[in-house]
Amino acid sequence: MSYQTQYKNSIEHPDQFWAEAAAQLDWTRPWDLVLDDSDPPFYEWFSGGEINTCFNALDRHCEAGRGSQAALIYDSPVTGQIRTYSYDELTDQVARFAGVLREYGVGQGDRVIVYMPMIPEAVISMLACARIGAIHSVVFGGFAAKELATRVVDAGASLIISASCGIEGARVIPYLPLLEEALSLAKVPDLQRILVSRPQLPIEELHPCAVLWEQAMESAEPVDCVPVAATDPIYILYTSGTTGEPKGVVRPNGGHAVALKWTMDHIYNVKPGEVYWAASDIGWVVGHSYIVYAPLLHGCTTLLYEGKPVGTPDASAFWRVIEQHKVKCLFTAPTAFRAIRREDPEGKLLHQHDISSLDTLFLAGERCDPDTLHWAEKQLEVPVIDHWWQTESGWAMAGNPMGIEPLPVKAGSPTVPVPGYNICVLDDEGNDVTPGESGNIVVKLPLPPGTLPTLWGNRQRYYDTYLSRFEGYYLTGDAGVLDEAGYLWVMSRIDDVINVAGHRLSTGSLEEALATHPMVAECAVIGVEDKLKGEMPLGFVVLNAGVDVNQADLKKELMLAVRSQVGPIATPRDILVVGRLPKTRSGKILRGTMRKIADGQTYTTPATIEDPAVLQEIASALDA
Numbered sequence: 001m002s003y004q005t006q007y008k009n010s011i012e013h014p015d016q017f018w019a020e021a022a023a024q025l026d027w028t029r030p031w032d033l034v035l036d037d038s039d040p041p042f043y044e045w046f047s048g049g050e051i052n053t054c055f056n057a058l059d060r061h062c063e064a065g066r067g068s069q070a071a072l073i074y075d076s077p078v079t080g081q082i083r084t085y086s087y088d089e090l091t092d093q094v095a096r097f098a099g100v101l102r103e104y105g106v107g108q109g110d111r112v113i114v115y116m117p118m119i120p121e122a123v124i125s126m127l128a129c130a131r132i133g134a135i136h137s138v139v140f141g142g143f144a145a146k147e148l149a150t151r152v153v154d155a156g157a158s159l160i161i162s163a164s165c166g167i168e169g170a171r172v173i174p175y176l177p178l179l180e181e182a183l184s185l186a187k188v189p190d191l192q193r194i195l196v197s198r199p200q201l202p203i204e205e206l207h208p209c210a211v212l213w214e215q216a217m218e219s220a221e222p223v224d225c226v227p228v229a230a231t232d233p234i235y236i237l238y239t240s241g242t243t244g245e246p247k248g249v250v251r252p253n254g255g256h257a258v259a260l261k262w263t264m265d266h267i268y269n270v271k272p273g274e275v276y277w278a279a280s281d282i283g284w285v286v287g288h289s290y291i292v293y294a295p296l297l298h299g300c301t302t303l304l305y306e307g308k309p310v311g312t313p314d315a316s317a318f319w320r321v322i323e324q325h326k327v328k329c330l331f332t333a334p335t336a337f338r339a340i341r342r343e344d345p346e347g348k349l350l351h352q353h354d355i356s357s358l359d360t361l362f363l364a365g366e367r368c369d370p371d372t373l374h375w376a377e378k379q380l381e382v383p384v385i386d387h388w389w390q391t392e393s394g395w396a397m398a399g400n401p402m403g404i405e406p407l408p409v410k411a412g413s414p415t416v417p418v419p420g421y422n423i424c425v426l427d428d429e430g431n432d433v434t435p436g437e438s439g440n441i442v443v444k445l446p447l448p449p450g451t452l453p454t455l456w457g458n459r460q461r462y463y464d465t466y467l468s469r470f471e472g473y474y475l476t477g478d479a480g481v482l483d484e485a486g487y488l489w490v491m492s493r494i495d496d497v498i499n500v501a502g503h504r505l506s507t508g509s510l511e512e513a514l515a516t517h518p519m520v521a522e523c524a525v526i527g528v529e530d531k532l533k534g535e536m537p538l539g540f541v542v543l544n545a546g547v548d549v550n551q552a553d554l555k556k557e558l559m560l561a562v563r564s565q566v567g568p569i570a571t572p573r574d575i576l577v578v579g580r581l582p583k584t585r586s587g588k589i590l591r592g593t594m595r596k597i598a599d600g601q602t603y604t605t606p607a608t609i610e611d612p613a614v615l616q617e618i619a620s621a622l623d624a
């Protein structure tokens, strides 16, 4: 069936389309309704149905004779280890760790925070939660204590799983000081902890509320999968919004499993038994969906890579992994390829490896510039597919459906709407724009299975953020164009979200960190173009009247404030002291105009500006 036919079916007959996809999984109770549209604009999929995601990701494959196949390959150049878990072994570990969670009082619906580096125990923790119907919330290791604390509080966590350290290149990053600070900030110093003591930084003194992973596992009894409602959350994943307060994206069990399994065939064109590698981090949505759940739901071998594209040991790292493990499909962020290209522009290291197993490279997480796309195509000699999605969707909203019908690639476009997503572009008044014109990218409701049905504990915020702007549509927060041929072009965000090396950050949270400095009267953070990371934060601060300070020292303190309150991934490129910030007469900071000035683009002075002269002052500060 052609892409057009499948797409049309998905939009016109969603019940039939998704029921067929759902039949690929094992259900403990069939659904009453495929699409429950009784409470618009809120929709649910597979209501009445019961399923266990962990069963579908593990036990089902063991029962079907896949038990001795590799399920998970842990490849860690930073520790010099490669460890393979068969489906049987992974199931056993997960079932036993689920037993540990039970022993420590975790039950169905309880929230468990996973603050872990890229080690197998992180994947085991996630699947063990899913096995007993507990809800995991993974927090990216590069976030600081304050960010972790916010998530612990919002999720109402009953237990946290962590490790003694992460490893960033050659550096060992201790996790426990951050964890203790976070639990104290969250005012839950007695929260139960399960900790992996890594040989690179063994835990010497154990907190009274902590138990070591190994110790807990010694006496653990394996437990079986618990059927959960298809509409029950499998996880909460916090993501950045306009304000500094993260949003808890809720993912329902049933729709998530159905959609992800479907994508493996139809988007990624991968078969059970093949090796799939998402070079991302389990702390991000790409890691959730394509390191953990989708490849396992599909019976593939998934790769957990604890390393970087460069420096572990060099720019050949990805090629070595592809060759060694016969990777069929690689998924990463364009930044990773820009980093490799910077170190090895001619691809000399690549040509020392046999990467013939590789079929396709998929890129996402940030806009893919045509230059990077063409470079990757030329070096790898395989299709390079940009696809567009976000934490909220959990899987691609626009992409090239390689397993349905590969469409011609247009560099700079993530191709076409994926079946299930009725993507439209609206002007600010909510009218459809003509093809080729730019506007707000929205998705006509209902969103397909697996997408967020709400925000954790805050349905009103879900409605206000995503559904209230244009009635009957989901607001993606991106602006762009649908061209005459139906290709989507994603141009920019319409809010204050920035994307640094594929990591989504809110300028609001960086501003909150800068504002904590006692000398700062007000501040603004914008995202500016960066050759390697796509975007980088740039800060502007206005100091309290009369303060006399050494600017270099101040800058160091401000950088530290961001690193310690948001995390090292948010480190600004620079922080400039200015006399005042450009604002509208109603007091709104003109971040968009500041960004254009910083990027050297032409800009028009907004009619609502309070004092046009401030723009010149900003330009001078940037020049200096």
Ligand code: COA
Residues within 6 Å of the ligand: 140, 141, 142, 143, 166, 168, 173, 279, 280, 281, 284, 286, 308, 309, 310, 332, 333, 335, 336, 339, 364, 365, 500, 501, 502, 503, 532, 567, 568, 569, 570, 571
């Ligand atoms: N735990 C602790 N610290 C972390 C971290 C983690 N999981 N991830 C990043 N950091 C730290 C880094 O050590 C670095 O700290 P430093 O400023 O003290 O040196 C800082 O955060 C910035 O890290 P990063 O943005 O990764 O920049 P980098 O210069 O170290 O590496 C790249 C640049 C391009 C190699 C790297 O950004 C990369 O691999 N990007 C691909 C991104 C990706 O896969 N995104 C997933 C979305 S699909």
Ligand code: AMP
Residues within 6 Å of the ligand: 239, 285, 363, 364, 365, 366, 367, 368, 386, 387, 388, 389, 390, 391, 392, 414, 476, 477, 478, 490, 492, 493, 499, 502, 503, 504
């Ligand atoms: P995240 O929720 O971290 O996955 O970030 C989602 C945001 O990243 C999207 O809303 C886009 O702004 C951006 N993004 C992700 N993938 C792409 C892509 N392929 N092209 C352009 N922007 C992208």
